[in-house]
């Protein structure tokens with residue numbers, strides 16, 4: 001009986017993790033492979049740096065979301081907010097993702113900002129964010 005209950009609780013916990021935030025799951029599938037926040041391999045700027053730049057330029061939630069959608073739909077060097085990142089990593093490729101998916105990701109990234117900012121501050125403290 002005890003075991004069964006543990007099993008049920010575990011299942012609920014796992015389901016919650018999967019369905020808690022589609023944006024988070026989609027971000028993991030579609031963006032995290034390049035925008036990793038671990039300090040190892042570097043093929044793109046870490047996501048908290050990206051969010052920080054976009055958010056400074058577009059502090060309103062709707063504008064932020066619109067900007068992410070437009071960018072992912074077609075990255076263009078002329079309008080990039082992070083020209084230094086293009087020099088370092090080359091322009092982000094056009095990925096052909098569905099706008100719905102990207103919208104959910106953008107919402108997730110905006111709403112998660114407090115967490116991301118904390119990471120970013122630590123990143124800056126270590127002197128990697130000064131460009």
Ligand code: HEC
Nearest residue numbers: 030031034043044050071080081082085086089090091092
């Ligand atoms: C194949 C690797 C790759 C994937 C996948 C990827 N990106 Fe990027 N992204 C990059 C690189 C490289 C840059 C830095 C160069 C640049 O700005 O184009 C970048 C830059 C950005 C920027 C900054 C744009 C600017 O104004 O300079 C945003 C915003 C962004 N990515 C969002 C996303 C989102 C959201 C996803 C997932 C839907 C995603 N990226 C998936 C490689 C990737």
